[in-house]
Amino acid sequence: MCHVSVGHVARAVEESGIPTAGVYVSAFRFVAEEMNLPRTLITHHPFGRPMGPVGQPDRHLEVVMAALSLFESADRGGTVVEMPGRFAPG
Amino acid sequence: MSETLEEFKNSFYYGSRSDLSFKFLKNLPPEVAAEAIRQILEAVVTSFDTGEVTELHDLVIRWQVDAYRPAEGSQRKYVYDDAPFVLPGKPLKESRVGLMTSSGHFVSGDDPEPFGVKDMTQREAEDRIGEFLRETPTMSTIGRDIDAADLRLRHGGYDTRSALEDFNVTFPRDALLAARGAGRIAEVADPMYSFPGAASQGRLRKNVLPRWVEMLHGAAIDVLLLVPV
Structure with missing residues (x-):
């Protein structure tokens, strides 16, 4: 339900004039698609770990940078982009 | 048995x-x-x-x-044909970026105390997930420079073990600051925001979402990064 809640936030904030981008794990990609969210980055990470493994600041930064790039690359709502890379702790 | x-x-x-x-x-x-x-x-x-x-x-x-994945043919409630979209008003490197997550983080001393319960445990939050799903969510504001020791987490809807080890797994404050350090963005908005996303959708949309939108405009946020958990 969290992913739907954030979907409502994304739609309302975007409609108010502030661009948004969301980081969704692949298990909830369908929520981003059903709700037609403005910009979505999909990470192939487990539920509950959207930014990546514990103690991996480089992976977290990669994800943030990819999400930020959507503000430059997306030219329409409903943009969904898959983040490369697997969940690789350690 | x-x-x-x-x-x-x-x-x-x-x-x-x-x-x-x-x-x-x-x-x-x-x-x-x-x-x-x-x-x-x-x-x-x-x-x-x-x-x-x-x-x-x-x-x-x-x-x-x-x-x-929803079963084929199942009734879906929140399906939209239109996709809201606005272009950023300025380049990313000049933008003030906000962070909002549904991770359930809050600051020590500023516990939202769901249902009036002081110091609710993670276990109790999980046990009461049905009640959370019928309630209006509370937004917590979190100072951008907060010490990790002062950050708390409670959320009855997801496995919080990783996020308790490293808050950046669901609340990527450090990564956003690193993006600013690298010159990718101009500023990380202060404060940041988190709420427990396991909540009543109707109450969220009716009772708090308009206020949250107003709050973000008041904070002069140029673009908003959202992290659902």
């Missing part, structure tokens, strides 16, 4: 074996859940020999994808 396979797989969903990383098993028919468990155990054994666990992790993620 005998237990059916149905009872066993459902026990991971807020039951006697509650484990929110595996609560997805409840969504699978018993024979499919059995196959998921068999495959996961097989991958564990493979990892004994290879020392490689990435395949095991990928397998669990694939089963999460399968289990959460």
Whole structure:
């Protein structure tokens, strides 16, 4: 339900004039698609770990940078982009 | 006491074996859940020999994808044809970026105290998930420069173990600051925001969302990064 809640936030904030981008794990990609969210980055990470493994600041930064790039690359709502890379702790 | 396979797989969903990383098993028919468990155990054994666990992790993620995907023909409530979209008003490197997550973080001393309960434990939040899903969520504001020791977390809807080890797993404050340090963005907005996303959708939209939107405009945020959990 969290992913739907954030979907409502994304739609309302975007409609108010502030661009948004969301980081969704692949298990909830369908929520981003059903709700037609403005910009979505999909990470192939487990539920509950959207930014990546514990103690991996480089992976977290990669994800943030990819999400930020959507503000430059997306030219329409409903943009969904898959983040490369697997969940690789350690 | 005998237990059916149905009872066993459902026990991971807020039951006697509650484990929110595996609560997805409840969504699978018993024979499919059995196959998921068999495959996961097989991958564990493979990892004994290879020392490689990435395949095991990928397998669990694939089963999460399968289990959460809505059944074909099922009634879906929040499906929209239109996609809101506005272009950023300025280049990213000149932008003030906001962060909002549904991770359930809050600051020590500023506990939202759901249902009036002081110091609610994670376990109680999980036990009361049904009540959370009928309630209006509370937004917590979190200072951008908060010390990790002052950050608290409670959320009845997801496995918080990783986020308790490293808040950046669900609340990527440090990564945003690193993006600013690298010159990718101009500023990280202060404060940041977090709420427990397991909430009543109707109450969220009616009772708090308009205020949240106003709050973001008041904070002069140029673009907003959202992290659902």
